[in-house]
Amino acid sequence: MSAIVRGNAHALPIADGAVDLIVTSPPYFGLRSYQDGGEHYDGQLGDEATPTEFVDALIECTREMVRVLKPSGSLWVNLGDKYSGAQQQNSSRQSTMSSSDYWRRSNPKAIGIPNKSLMGIPWRYALRCIDDLGLILRAEVIWSKPNGLPESVTDRVRRSHEQWFHFTVEPRYYADVDPIREPHKSARTQPRDGGAPSPWGRAGKFGDVTGERHNTGNAAGSLPGSVWSIATEPLHVPDHLGVDHFAAFPTEWPRRIIRAWSPAGGVVLDPFGGTGTTALVADALGRHGISVDMSADYCRLATWRTTDPKQRAKAAGHKPPAEQIEGQRAMFDLDIEVAS
Numbered sequence: 001m002s003a004i005v006r007g008n009a010h011a012l013p014i015a016d017g018a019v020d021l022i023v024t025s026p027p028y029f030g031l032r033s034y035q036d037g038g039e040h041y042d043g044q045l046g047d048e049a050t051p052t053e054f055v056d057a058l059i060e061c062t063r064e065m066v067r068v069l070k071p072s073g074s075l076w077v078n079l080g081d082k083y084s085g086a087q088q089q090n091s092s093r094q095s096t097m098s099s100s101d102y103w104r105r106s107n108p109k110a111i112g113i114p115n116k117s118l119m120g121i122p123w124r125y126a127l128r129c130i131d132d133l134g135l136i137l138r139a140e141v142i143w144s145k146p147n148g149l150p151e152s153v154t155d156r157v158r159r160s161h162e163q164w165f166h167f168t169v170e171p172r173y174y175a176d177v178d179p180i181r182e183p184h185k186s187a188r189t190q191p192r193d194g195g196a197p198s199p200w201g202r203a204g205k206f207g208d209v210t211g212e213r214h215n216t217g218n219a220a221g222s223l224p225g226s227v228w229s230i231a232t233e234p235l236h237v238p239d240h241l242g243v244d245h246f247a248a249f250p251t252e253w254p255r256r257i258i259r260a261w262s263p264a265g266g267v268v269l270d271p272f273g274g275t276g277t278t279a280l281v282a283d284a285l286g287r288h289g290i291s292v293d294m295s296a297d298y299c300r301l302a303t304w305r306t307t308d309p310k311q312r313a314k315a316a317g318h319k320p321p322a323e324q325i326e327g328q329r330a331m332f333d334l335d336i337e338v339a340s
């Protein structure tokens with residue numbers, strides 16, 4: 001069972017070194033209004049006045065994540081960016097900030113970033129993680145969104161991706177990438193003998209910088225590249241919960257990360273848990289999921305989601321249990337004669 005905990009990512013109610021893997025998507029700077037009791041709540045990340053203050057606050061949360069992470073653990077963080085001087089888009093979306101709050105956090109003069117420039121928030125954050133926290137940045141993975149939103153600009157490309165960063169505390173850490181290897185694309189990359197898998201990157205191994213170059217030609221498949229195309233998924237929340245959330249990431253993100261960077265039975269945390277996607281998938285994959293969020297409403301939503309049989313089946317990659325229509329008999333009720 002997942003643990004859904006109401007708490008603040010600045011002070012996690014978790015012991016030092018208790019977590020194998022963190023998979024999280026913190027609020028983006030100056031974009032959304034997360035709610036509790038139907039109102040914007042105080043103390044949420046993303047509310048800071050400037051990108052610098054936002055990154056400062058996120059670095060302090062990351063320091064706390066590192067405290068609870070095992071030395072063999074990994075930290076995967078998803079962050080989006082924003083343009084200086086940008087007007088609010090999709091303001092009809094219930095959870096975006098009010099136009100004036102949004103503008104205050106995009107105003108080039110107030111934030112000290114030239115008009116029309118990307119703020120570069122994911123990079124600012126990643127560099128501070130290396131420089132201030134001493135974390136090892138193992139990979140930047142691009143989340144390419146095949147169903148991304150249209151934009152009205154005409155003088156630059158449409159932004160159709162976000163960043164994910166994979167950090168570790170130590171150079172050697174838990175990794176078993178075999179479950180997420182991809183089929184070889186051409187015969188050239190098949191192992192010459194067509195047989196034994198490479199001894200590198202096998203189950204339960206601790207990643208080794210020198211091991212990577214031996215991974216080509218592995219019979220289990222190719223190493224995934226650093227651009228992952230994953231469509232966003234709508235989440236349908238039952239009306240009786242009286243709450244909605246518009247920023248859940250697709251289950252496929254935690255699924256790939258958890259399979260490759262956490263041991264079976266390990267502890268997987270999302271300190272900005274929202275709807276509980278990470279905990280839901282962790283549980284479905286035989287790990288212990290912990291989801292922390294400041295909003296009691298989102299904790300209620302996550303509790304529903306992590307216990308709902310349909311959501312659990314979907315997270316495990318199974319077909320959800322069929323809804324039984326009144327008067328219709330379920331499969332196991334049918335009298336089927338089995339030939340002997």
Ligand SMILES: C[S@@+](CC[C@H](N)C(=O)[O-])C[C@H]1O[C@@H](n2cnc3c(N)ncnc32)[C@H](O)[C@@H]1O
Pocket residue numbers: 007008009010024025026027028034035043044045245247248249271272273274275276277278292293294295298
């Ligand atoms: C982008 S959403 C996460 C969505 C999540 N990945 C999912 O799939 O549902 C960010 C969440 O962080 C929560 N949050 C904001 N500030 C927080 C803080 N200081 N501590 C804990 N949670 C916080 C918000 O309430 C929001 O639900």
